[in-house]
Amino acid sequence: MNVNKLAFQKKYGPWAIVTGASDGIGRAMAIEIANLGLNLIIVARNHERLEALGNEIQKEYKVTVKAIAIDLSIINSVKNLNSQIEEYEIGLFAAIAxxxxxxxxxxANINDELNMIDVNCRSVVEQTYYFANKFISQKRGGIILMGSLVGFQGVPFASNYSATKSFIQNFAEGIYFELKPFGVDVLCSAPGPVLSGFGARAKMKMGNSSSPEEVAKETILALGEKLTVRPGFLSKFLGWSLIILPRLLRILIMRMIMNNMIQLNSK
Known part of the structure; x- marks a missing residue:
C-alpha cells in the first residue's frame, strides 16, 4: 500500500516539522515526508548534520527545508523554537527527538535521567499543545509521537526510559480521541530495537533491529488510519504475544530481554 501524495499534501501540508532529524528515525522520517512533497522544518542539536541533511533533501526531492539547531532539554527551548516557525503553514508535527x-x-547519572524526561516528555507535551491548537484552528493536521515496545509495561534496566515511553503512549491515546473530532490525526509509533545512534547512546546491543527507514515508512502509512503502530517484526511479535500475559510476567520477560541487550556491572 502506498500513500496518496495529493491527499497527504492536502491534509498535512504544505509544511511539516520533524524533531530529532539529524539521525536515525528522525532523519528517515524527514526524508519520507519530503518524498511525499511537503516542505520541511528539521530540528535537532547538531547544526552541521541538519544543514547537510537539508541540502541533501532539497537537491533530491525539490522541496524547501529550514534547519533549526536547538536542544529541547533546555527550559524555554520550545518557546524559542515556536517563535521561529510561527509564519509557516505547518500541517504535520513529528516528535521524533x-x-x-x-x-x-x-x-545512573541523575542529570541524564532528568534530561531524558525533559526531552522525551516535557518538550513533547509543550510542542503538542502548540500544534494541537494550531491544527484545530486549521481544521486539519497530524501529530506523530514516538512511543516504544518498552512503553507497555515496566522494564528493568531501562526503568526511566520505559516510563517516558509509557507516558507518551498514554498521552497519545488520550489526545487521539480529543482531537479527532477537529480533523486532527494523532499516531503513536512504538517500534522495537532500531539500528541508529540511539543504541550507542543508551549502551545497548540492538539485535533483531528494524531500519529507521522501515519504521518511518510504516509510521507514515499508519497516520490517519491507526492510533498505535508497531513498526518492525520484533515489535509486532512481542506486542501481540505479550499482550495476553499478566503484567508481572510481561515485566519479567522484558527483564530477560534487556539482560541480553546490555552488559550489567553489579559492583
Whole structure:
C-alpha cells in the first residue's frame, strides 16, 4: 500500500516539522515526508548534520527545508523554537527527538535521567499543545509521537526510559480521541530495537533491529488510519504475544530481554 501524495499534501501540508532529524528515525522520517512533497522544518542539536541533511533533501526531492539547531532539554527551548516557525503553514508535527539510558537506575547519572524526561516528555507535551491548537484552528493536521515496545509495561534496566515511553503512549491515546473530532490525526509509533545512534547512546546491543527507514515508512502509512503502530517484526511479535500475559510476567520477560541487550556491572 502506498500513500496518496495529493491527499497527504492536502491534509498535512504544505509544511511539516520533524524533531530529532539529524539521525536515525528522525532523519528517515524527514526524508519520507519530503518524498511525499511537503516542505520541511528539521530540528535537532547538531547544526552541521541538519544543514547537510537539508541540502541533501532539497537537491533530491525539490522541496524547501529550514534547519533549526536547538536542544529541547533546555527550559524555554520550545518557546524559542515556536517563535521561529510561527509564519509557516505547518500541517504535520513529528516528535521524533528523544534518547534512552540503560542499566541500574540507582547507578545512573541523575542529570541524564532528568534530561531524558525533559526531552522525551516535557518538550513533547509543550510542542503538542502548540500544534494541537494550531491544527484545530486549521481544521486539519497530524501529530506523530514516538512511543516504544518498552512503553507497555515496566522494564528493568531501562526503568526511566520505559516510563517516558509509557507516558507518551498514554498521552497519545488520550489526545487521539480529543482531537479527532477537529480533523486532527494523532499516531503513536512504538517500534522495537532500531539500528541508529540511539543504541550507542543508551549502551545497548540492538539485535533483531528494524531500519529507521522501515519504521518511518510504516509510521507514515499508519497516520490517519491507526492510533498505535508497531513498526518492525520484533515489535509486532512481542506486542501481540505479550499482550495476553499478566503484567508481572510481561515485566519479567522484558527483564530477560534487556539482560541480553546490555552488559550489567553489579559492583
Amino acid at each position: 528523544g534518547f534512552g539510558t540503560s542499566g541500574y537506575f540507582f547507578k
